Structures are given as structure tokens and as C-alpha cells.
Amino acid sequence: MSVIRTKTAVVTGSTRGIGRGIADALWEDGYTVIYSGTGAERPGNLPEDRPYQLCDVSIDEQRRALIDRVINDYNRLDVYVSNAGVAPSVRLDVLDTTEDSYDRVMGINLRGAFFLAQYAAKAMLAQQKQAPPDYSPRIIFITSISSYAVSINRAEYCVSKAGLSMTAQLFAARLVPEGIPVFEIRPGVIETDMTSGVKARYESMIANGLTPIKRMGEPSDVARMVRAACSGLLDFTTGQVLNADGGYHIRIL
Numbered sequence: 001m002s003v004i005r006t007k008t009a010v011v012t013g014s015t016r017g018i019g020r021g022i023a024d025a026l027w028e029d030g031y032t033v034i035y036s037g038t039g040a041e042r043p044g045n046l047p048e049d050r051p052y053q054l055c056d057v058s059i060d061e062q063r064r065a066l067i068d069r070v071i072n073d074y075n076r077l078d079v080y081v082s083n084a085g086v087a088p089s090v091r092l093d094v095l096d097t098t099e100d101s102y103d104r105v106m107g108i109n110l111r112g113a114f115f116l117a118q119y120a121a122k123a124m125l126a127q128q129k130q131a132p133p134d135y136s137p138r139i140i141f142i143t144s145i146s147s148y149a150v151s152i153n154r155a156e157y158c159v160s161k162a163g164l165s166m167t168a169q170l171f172a173a174r175l176v177p178e179g180i181p182v183f184e185i186r187p188g189v190i191e192t193d194m195t196s197g198v199k200a201r202y203e204s205m206i207a208n209g210l211t212p213i214k215r216m217g218e219p220s221d222v223a224r225m226v227r228a229a230c231s232g233l234l235d236f237t238t239g240q241v242l243n244a245d246g247g248y249h250i251r252i253l
Contacts, residue, residue: 005032006134008074009230010066012036012057012116013084015043017192018142021219022081022226029227031079034070057084057112058104067119076127076135079230080120082164083142085109087157087194094155102156109160113141114167121171124180139175139182140229141168142222145245147186165241172239181238183229188245190217212247 008031014023015037027033027050035052037043042052051073055066070077086108088101117139124137146154147161165184172182188211189195189202199216206214225242228234243249 003030005030007078008032008034008070008076009079009081010034010036010070010077010120011081011083012055012066012113014081015039015046015052017194018187018190018219018222019081019083021223022083022142025220025223025227026079026081026230029230032074034066036066036084055084056108057116058107059112060115063112063116063119066116067123071123071127076132077120077123078135078137079140080117080124080137081140081142081226082113082117084113085142085144085160088154091153094152097155102159105156106160106163109157110163110167113164117141117167117171121175121180125178128178136232136235137180138230139171139180140226141165141171141182141184143168143184143186145186145188145243145248149248168241169239176238181229181235183234183238183240183242185222185225185229185242185244186249187222188217188243188248190219190222190244192219206246210248211245212250212252215246217244217246 009026011019011023013019014035023033023035036055038056053066055062143164144161146158147165168184222244225244
């Protein structure tokens, strides 16, 4: 039996890793999901029935085109998940971090994320004026434990995620009078291609007490939190941080 998809979601950086896990989960939940990435061609492992949109979030024209496509093609945006992000190309000591690396990471992880969320929020506010009966939009920012945990060999990444955490708070405060909840999901050590090069190191650290839950996370762990935020069960809060981190945030003496 075919699924009738009336709600629409956008997940940035959703061709692989955490973003792909989130997008696939929302598709399973009956959303039309617009997958996005920086490749000009749709990924070969993306089913043909799932829409794909080129979007390098650091480029304003592509940010605008992503939201325009959703409104033009589907006439509604129910869920916006800000997930796209990059790590430094080379890990350098904070004293050696270059301006080029800093600008690249901040341009994608923070500047691009901020202004794309702006477009998404304005589109949601415009949609509210049409007031479909089931329209209850929400925005979800995927940040990182690096928003507060220091890694001196990837300073630009930490700074970008700390800024994105504040961005989530700002949008939550601005949109609460409009009835649009905003959530921050803060992943810990998640097994993706971004962490594949240091997987053995992380597994050793986890075995030696880094996290109370003794395993690396998976994209599905983050996706389940997105599902919870989309369910409506958490709507008596906004600006809430959901820690998908194996308990890393607990301070244990």
C-alpha cells in the first residue's frame, strides 16, 4: 500500500552519515524528504522516488534555491533539520589553525546554517498564514558535544558548534511566540565516515570510561531523537538540548 505523504521535511547534508540516517527515518515516518548535498548529481544509492537538491549551505543562491524548491513543489515545509557540517580538512593545533580552514568550517557549519535557518523560518511563518489543519512546523539543529568539549586540534570546529548552539537558542526565543518549537540535538561520538579515521582511538577512549554507555553512537540514535522532536510529544518545551551522546554530558566524580 502506498503512503500518502502530506508533510514535507528538509534535511541538509543528508546524502550520508547522520543526515542520511535522519532523512531515511523521516521518510519512513511518512514525510516527503528533500535530501540535499554538495554533489551536482543525485547519489547513486538514493532511491529514485526521493527528491534530491544540490545545496552547498555556504552559498546563498543554493540555500535560497533549496527552500524555494520545497515551497514551489510541495507548498509546505513542516520540518527543517540543520545538519550539514564539515570537519577541518587537516587537524592543527589551535596555535596553528589557519584563516582559510577557519573560514571554510565556519562558513558551512555556522554562517551557512544560520542563514538557511532564516530562510526556513520565514517560509514556515508564511505557510502559517494559509493554516493547513495539520500544520505544526519545527526546526531542529544538529550540533555536537564539541559545542562545549574542547579539542585543541580542531578549534574551528568547536567554535562553529558552540555558535550553532547559540543559534538554536536565538531561533527558539524568536519563534516561540509563533508556535514553532526549536530543538538542538547534540550528538557525541557517532560512527560515520567523519569519525572513521579515528574510530580505534574513540573505541579505546569509550572502553576506558569516556561515556557511560560503552559503545559509539550510530546515525539511527540521532534519528530517533529527531523523530521524538517531530512527534509533538516534546512541544511543551523549546530550545531544549537533546543529548545523543551515550551519557557523555553527565559529570561524574
